[in-house]
Amino acid sequence: MSTITLVEHLARVEGHGGITLEMEGDDVSSVRFDVLEGPRLLEQLLHGQPYDQVAPILSRICSICSVAHAVTSLEATEAAFGIVPSPQTRLLRELMFLGENIESHALHVFLLALPDYFGVPSAPVLAKTQPEAVRAGLRLKATGNLLQETIGGRAIHPVNAVLGGVGRAPVEADLRELRYRLGAAAEDARLAVSVVAALPPDDFVSADTTFAAVEMRSRYGYVAVGDRIAVVSAGGRRHVPSAEYRALTSERAVAHSYAKHSMFAGEPLMVGALARLTANRRRVSAAGVDAIARLGLVLPSTNPLDNTRAQVVELVLDVERALAIVEQLLSEGVQAERPVAVQPRAGRGTAVTEAPRGLLVHSYEYDERGRVVDADVITPTAINAASMEQHFRASVAQCSDKSTGELTRRLEMVARAYDPCISCSVHLVRRG
Amino acid sequence: MSRLVVGLGNPSAGDDAAGWYLSAQLAADPRLPADVEVLRAGTDLLRLELQLVGRSDVIFVDACSGMAPGSFALVPHTELRETPDGRQHAHHLSAVDAVDVLVALGRLDPRCVRWALVGVQDVRAETALSDAVRTALPAIAADLLTALRAEAA
Numbered sequence: 001m002s003t004i005t006l007v008e009h010l011a012r013v014e015g016h017g018g019i020t021l022e023m024e025g026d027d028v029s030s031v032r033f034d035v036l037e038g039p040r041l042l043e044q045l046l047h048g049q050p051y052d053q054v055a056p057i058l059s060r061i062c063s064i065c066s067v068a069h070a071v072t073s074l075e076a077t078e079a080a081f082g083i084v085p086s087p088q089t090r091l092l093r094e095l096m097f098l099g100e101n102i103e104s105h106a107l108h109v110f111l112l113a114l115p116d117y118f119g120v121p122s123a124p125v126l127a128k129t130q131p132e133a134v135r136a137g138l139r140l141k142a143t144g145n146l147l148q149e150t151i152g153g154r155a156i157h158p159v160n161a162v163l164g165g166v167g168r169a170p171v172e173a174d175l176r177e178l179r180y181r182l183g184a185a186a187e188d189a190r191l192a193v194s195v196v197a198a199l200p201p202d203d204f205v206s207a208d209t210t211f212a213a214v215e216m217r218s219r220y221g222y223v224a225v226g227d228r229i230a231v232v233s234a235g236g237r238r239h240v241p242s243a244e245y246r247a248l249t250s251e252r253a254v255a256h257s258y259a260k261h262s263m264f265a266g267e268p269l270m271v272g273a274l275a276r277l278t279a280n281r282r283r284v285s286a287a288g289v290d291a292i293a294r295l296g297l298v299l300p301s302t303n304p305l306d307n308t309r310a311q312v313v314e315l316v317l318d319v320e321r322a323l324a325i326v327e328q329l330l331s332e333g334v335q336a337e338r339p340v341a342v343q344p345r346a347g348r349g350t351a352v353t354e355a356p357r358g359l360l361v362h363s364y365e366y367d368e369r370g371r372v373v374d375a376d377v378i379t380p381t382a383i384n385a386a387s388m389e390q391h392f393r394a395s396v397a398q399c400s401d402k403s404t405g406e407l408t409r410r411l412e413m414v415a416r417a418y419d420p421c422i423s424c425s426v427h428l429v430r431r432g
Numbered sequence: 433m434s435r436l437v438v439g440l441g442n443p444s445a446g447d448d449a450a451g452w453y454l455s456a457q458l459a460a461d462p463r464l465p466a467d468v469e470v471l472r473a474g475t476d477l478l479r480l481e482l483q484l485v486g487r488s489d490v491i492f493v494d495a496c497s498g499m500a501p502g503s504f505a506l507v508p509h510t511e512l513r514e515t516p517d518g519r520q521h522a523h524h525l526s527a528v529d530a531v532d533v534l535v536a537l538g539r540l541d542p543r544c545v546r547w548a549l550v551g552v553q554d555v556r557a558e559t560a561l562s563d564a565v566r567t568a569l570p571a572i573a574a575d576l577l578t579a580l581r582a583e584a585a
Contacts, residue, residue: 107525112525123532123533124535127533127536127537128536131536131537134533138478138481138533138537142481145479155479156474156476
């Protein structure tokens with residue numbers, strides 16, 4: 001077997017990764033997604049740590065998804081100790097998630113993915129040729145940042161989300177500013193739909209895909225919306241209780257990557273915005289349904305590049321939902337609440353949420369003093385790694401008549417459509 | 433108008449923390465001119481858009497591969513050339529690309545932007561500063577401070 005490195009360093013993704021073809025003679029036997037960032041060993045770092053250090057440590061797995069890690073961590077510890085946050089805390093945590101999703105999706109759609117469709121090499125060139133689109137993307141990103149700063153205390157590594165509650169609730173002036181900014185963001189989200197709906201075709205790859213996402217009980221959202229995972233494929237719909245997540249992910253180390261791969265019943269899984277929409281179509285609001293139609297998005301999709309379109313749908317949904325929460329808080333008034341008192345106890349707690357890139361699992365076991373005995377964190381990009389390679393293989397097979405340069409461009413587009421967060425995926429290594 | 437020094441980099445990734453440490457040293461130095469503000473931007477430079485606009489001078493302090501570990505160079509943005517893999521960045525949009533986006537949108541004058549680059553040895557996660565960079569930082573901070581004081585209006 002020989003290898004051909006098509007992409008040594010993948011551009012316009014978070015972190016360091018590459019794409020390599022494995023050859024048997026003249027035939028491509030496999031396509032690898034090489035994760036080049038070194039191991040971070042954060043799960044092992046937690047062993048023996050007290051419960052109040054867990055979320056601050058694990059929010060530092062990543063600066064882009066730090067809200068998802070921090071809040072999911074808190075929810076896992078709360079599950080272990082039997083702590084139930086108040087409805088207001090749940091709303092505030094949801095606002096933080098929405099802010100992070102808006103920021104992350106805006107960055108990915110406008111600055112990382114769009115350059116490919118306009119035939120330009122980078123975001124700065126796109127900013128010269130499509131300034132209104134890029135400005136809209138930056139405004140959406142800034143609105144997402146503002147949500148996170150206002151509710152979480154800062155834009156990355158939130159400090160205001162604590163066990164059992166929040167440190168400081170927003171005041172009315174904060175909420176009025178958010179309402180004003182979200183009103184403007186709704187226009188930018190609609191612009192995003194128009195821009196992406198008008199993009200040239202990208203249907204060069206098609207493959208049956210197995211999607212996995214939290215099954216949302218009553219509304220579209222990312223945190224505390226359901227306690228089981230839906231796995232959706234051409235073969236139907238299956239369910240895995242969140243507490244039994246290990247049956248879903250079945251992580252295994254692979255020789256070419258510091259990120260472990262996940263499979264379910266021998267199938268690679270795709271998680272993220274497209275998976276969420278596929279598994280929860282009935283929870284999408286009228287505005288989201290309209291966006292799906294305008295984007296020409298057909299669910300379930302066989303095209304991984306539709307993940308970018310799905311992110312645009314979520315921009316519409318997220319701005320709408322964030323505005324609704326802010327209006328509710330303004331209408332009802334923010335209550336002065338103290339965080340629920342913490343009584344550590346021995347036991348295990350698991351939380352499964354939807355980070356911007358997909359399913360995120362935090363699961364901890366504590367001793368009777370509230371110190372970590374075992375910790376397990378599974379990130380969406382790690383779950384996606386095997387599915388990404390499946391779509392690489394399909395792209396190679398379906399684009400075999402293309403030049404090496406064009407094939408490379410298409411593989412890079414597939415990788416970027418997943419919006420990988422490589423830093424998150426390498427939190428633990430056992431290589432080889 | 434005021435001037436701005438921005439420390440970039442990941443404080444948990446070895447020598448990539450050079451920008452963080454340098455900006456902290458500058459901020460703590462009583463000789464820093466009164467019109468110079470110092471910030472740390474971590475890995476998301478686009479969040480700083482509002483702080484960048486309207487400055488007479490912006491200096492980004494960042495780690496740079498391809499230079500001798502512990503070496504230092506102050507480079508105008510208009511003269512900065514990234515290697516092809518220099519854009520493949522843990523910042524998801526490279527710092528230079530982020531500046532170029534703001535320049536393209538008319539939010540930043542490229543003539544007012546400079547890069548204070550520190551040569552690095554090891555940027556692996558969860559490692560400390562290398563000896564070469566750690567021992568060089570005080571002298572680099574002194575050089576930057578001298579330049580800032582000399583350029584004071």
